[in-house]
Amino acid sequence: MxxxxxxxxxxxxxxxxxxxxxxxxxxxxxxxxxxxxxxxxxKIQQRELHLINDNTREKLDVIYWKDGAYVDDILGQLHYLLRDHHTGKAALIDPKLYDFLYQLQENLDTTERIHVLSGYRTPETNAYLRKTSLGVARNSYHTKGQAVDIYIPGVDANVIQKAARKLRMGGVGYYSKAGFVHLDTGYARHWSRG
Incomplete structure (x- = not known):
């Protein structure tokens, strides 16, 4: 060798x-x-929401996401809860809106239900509200099933809007005098109205 x-x-x-x-x-x-x-x-195995529609007084306590997927029949119940209460018409709601509400509910760590003032709106309802109310957008995300106006009893609307803005999951409008917050799944932005 x-x-x-x-x-x-x-x-x-x-x-x-x-x-x-x-x-x-x-x-x-x-x-x-x-x-x-x-x-x-x-890892979170489920997401649940606790909502009440202020106009119809209907309540929902549901698990809408489980084992990595949305639960279709529960989404249907949520879509119906967020229907246009003026006409009774329901529409498909962007599931990201439910995720936005869920994350907000988790971050605020409250046991109170989220009160829904307005969810889906038909174009006709939106046009009517534009004539009779201030601050209603012509091409509102409400008409696309991508917006909700909410408040939570015992939680200041300013606290809600700050928590929502931190999430950066979409648009956040703060209506201080009316005491509610607008959430939508459009691009992250914010505004305030008295």
Missing amino acids: KEDDSAAGSLSRRRFLAQTLIGVSAFVCGNALAIPPPDAPR
Whole structure:
């Protein structure tokens, strides 16, 4: 055996042993890191909402998202709760709006129901409200099933709007004199009206 062959074989064995040691270490450490500590937060398995429609007095306490998916028949109940109370017409509501309400409810950590003043609006209802009320947008997100006006008893509307703005999940309008907050799933922006 030549001296060079012996050195090459030795290096090859060293490399093999080093790589094996690195591989075993990575496997052991990787598995140790994959096991969450006992007090680690668990993945959310469900999302629930507690709502009341102020105009119809209908209440819903529902789990609308479970095991990684929306629950279709529950979404139907929510769509109906947020219907245009002037005409009785319901529409598909953007599920992101329910997620917005859920996150807000969680962040405010309240046991009170979220009171819905206005959800979906038909274009006709929206046109009527534009004539009789201030601050109603011509192309309102309400007519697209992407907006809701809410308040929560015992929680100042200013606190609600600040919490909603921090979420950056859509538009947030603060109506201080009327005491409600507008939420929509459009781009993140905010405004205030007296």
